[in-house]
Every structure is written in structure tokens, then in C-alpha cells.
Amino acid sequence: MRVAFVGGMDRNESALIAAGRQRGIDVEVHYGDVRGRGADALAGVVARADHVIVVTGTNSHGGVKLAKQYAHAHGKQVWIMRACGLALAKRVLDDVATGRDLAQVARAA
Numbered sequence: 812m813r814v815a816f817v818g819g820m821d822r823n824e825s826a827l828i829a830a831g832r833q834r835g836i837d838v839e840v841h842y843g844d845v846r847g848r849g850a851d852a853l854a855g856v857v858a859r860a861d862h863v864i865v866v867t868g869t870n871s872h873g874g875v876k877l878a879k880q881y882a883h884a885h886g887k888q889v890w891i892m893r894a895c896g897l898a899l900a901k902r903v904l905d906d907v908a909t910g911r912d913l914a915q916v917a918r919a920a
Contacts, residue, residue: 812836814907815860816900817853817878818843819869823897830901834908843874850877857881862888862907866895 814836820827824840831838841849841856843866857863857878865878875891882889890913895903906913 812862812907813839813860814862814864814904815839815841815856816864816866816895817841817856817870818866818874820866820895820900823900826897827900827904830897831904834904836904836907838904841874841878843870843878845871845873845877853877854881857887858885860887862890862903862913864890864892864895864900864903864913866892868894 812835814831816827816838818841820840821842827840828838839856839860841853843853845853853874858881863878863882865875867875879889892899903913
């Protein structure tokens, strides 16, 4: 299982990866920067993910738009969250690990 966090998680990247590892989940983080090769990197992150979490509050409009487009092109469901700190990200990972629906967590953000 792989979860991608797009936008705003750069400070928590290592903690997120460790939290995912504890739950048996691979975590990838993309900062939402789509300049240069950033768009290609984002496409790869989204294509590999089973779940795509897009944080809008700390992400560029272009990053959000491209993440949604790539997810749609690859048939991935996108969860949009205005903000997502480490505690909420861990709740998302808990829900993914146990197979619960992410909609309740996404609405709470």
C-alpha cells in the first residue's frame, strides 16, 4: 500500500515516512512544486500511489490542479484537505492501514 501526500508536508517528511513504515505503508511526499521537472515527479508520485492526499492550504494552485489531473488520468481517488499536520496525517495512515474510509478524516480537516 502506498500513500502520497502532495503539498506542505516537507517539514514532516521523515516522520511521515517512519509513521507509514510502522503501519506497513509506503509514504511518498511531493512538495507541490511543479516548476521544471517537478510536474514530472508529481505525475510519478501520483501514478504509484494507492491513495492521494492533496493539502491545499500550503500548496500552489498549479500543484493542486496537476495532482487532481494526474489522479483522474490514473483512476486514483484524491482526498483534498485544507491543512494536514503530522497528527492528522497519522490518522489518515491509521485509516488506510485498517481499511477504513478516508472521507471522515478528510472532512474533519
